[in-house]
Amino acid sequence: MRQNLRTPGPTPVPEESAQAATKPMINHRGPEAKELLFRLTDRLKQLFQTQNDLFILTASGTGALEAAIVNTLSPGDRVLAVTTGVFGDRFTSIAQAYGAQVSKQRVPWGSAADPEAVRQALKEDPSIKAVLITHNETSTGVTNDLEVVAGVVKGEFDKLLLVDAVSAVGSIPLATDAWQCDVVTGCSQKGWMTPPGLAMASVSPRAWEAYREATMPRFYFDLGVAKRYLQEGQTPWTPALSVLYSLDASLERLLQEGVEQTFQRHAEVGQLTREGVKALGLELFPEDERYASNTVTAIKAPPGVDVGKLLELLRTEHSVVLAAGQSRLKGQIFRIGHLGLVSREDILNVLRALELTLPKVGFTPAGTIAR
Numbered sequence: 001m002r003q004n005l006r007t008p009g010p011t012p013v014p015e016e017s018a019q020a021a022t023k024p025m026i027n028h029r030g031p032e033a034k035e036l037l038f039r040l041t042d043r044l045k046q047l048f049q050t051q052n053d054l055f056i057l058t059a060s061g062t063g064a065l066e067a068a069i070v071n072t073l074s075p076g077d078r079v080l081a082v083t084t085g086v087f088g089d090r091f092t093s094i095a096q097a098y099g100a101q102v103s104k105q106r107v108p109w110g111s112a113a114d115p116e117a118v119r120q121a122l123k124e125d126p127s128i129k130a131v132l133i134t135h136n137e138t139s140t141g142v143t144n145d146l147e148v149v150a151g152v153v154k155g156e157f158d159k160l161l162l163v164d165a166v167s168a169v170g171s172i173p174l175a176t177d178a179w180q181c182d183v184v185t186g187c188s189q190k191g192w193m194t195p196p197g198l199a200m201a202s203v204s205p206r207a208w209e210a211y212r213e214a215t216m217p218r219f220y221f222d223l224g225v226a227k228r229y230l231q232e233g234q235t236p237w238t239p240a241l242s243v244l245y246s247l248d249a250s251l252e253r254l255l256q257e258g259v260e261q262t263f264q265r266h267a268e269v270g271q272l273t274r275e276g277v278k279a280l281g282l283e284l285f286p287e288d289e290r291y292a293s294n295t296v297t298a299i300k301a302p303p304g305v306d307v308g309k310l311l312e313l314l315r316t317e318h319s320v321v322l323a324a325g326q327s328r329l330k331g332q333i334f335r336i337g338h339l340g341l342v343s344r345e346d347i348l349n350v351l352r353a354l355e356l357t358l359p360k361v362g363f364t365p366a367g368t369i370a371r
């Protein structure tokens, strides 16, 4: 049985993208690589909805987060980190590791960032230079209203806005330019239906101004060097060519479907997931369903249910792979990833498997999923 991999990254890779990764190597300083890199960059910009510079880095998503920090900030800079979960905390930790002076705005896990609280924090401390935020908090299944937060950060205070959009961009609407996001980050194994290994970062003119003054140490992720090389159709260091081939095939597929259609499919599948889990009598983890994510659904473990056992039975008996809770949410929640290559049928398969498995871990579903 084909595994129904429903983790919020890595996500399933379409057959043609898996095949593409087996193509022969090319000279990464030659004309074929140049054409490939230009095409990929161009297509990614369409999904990032940006005309800013955009770079493809050989790294996991965390590499792009590190790039966002070290290319725009200096040790001692005051930074406001709005954190809504594990990934917000990670972004914070990177900034701290490089010597930024971070004030952390902790939002209770399961809740969304509060634009009014962001406004207050920026009002109280005019020395803040940058704001860090996660667009879609994968660990809690919450999508922050980035458009509104950006309106405060950029429209009212004109601060640098660095966005972890790793589980959002390409799957749900994120208007990089219209919302004035200065750095937006993504990575291949999320909505891009591509194996892990590549990260992406878009850089606004304002972020380039910050770059020129930024003194945090940087080398591998120096985006100024990446910009120089990209003008020649190259990357500074050897890129993960096989993953680039794969990304190329997946972008072809995404753009064939259409940008708006891709967003629409994620919205529909997200809603189907939420309705299904509620029909089974389960509770969503996000406190306010209006902020529930269309790329990952977090579900509360019913009292007494062993999440580890539930996930193991789903995997061994139904080939359905879901994600556990991270950090202190371990055992408290489980998550269904629905980004990238995902259809209604994939979700119905998960819901039916849950219906059959929940009774084995001591929970009686409230209803049934249509067959």
Ligand SMILES: *Cc1c(COP(=O)(O)O)cnc(C)c1O
Pocket: 008, 009, 060, 061, 062, 063, 087, 134, 136, 137, 138, 164, 165, 166, 167, 187
């Ligand atoms: C997956 C993810 C990342 C990056 O994780 P890596 O393991 O470094 O690829 C960062 N932020 C969010 C919100 C994510 O979902």
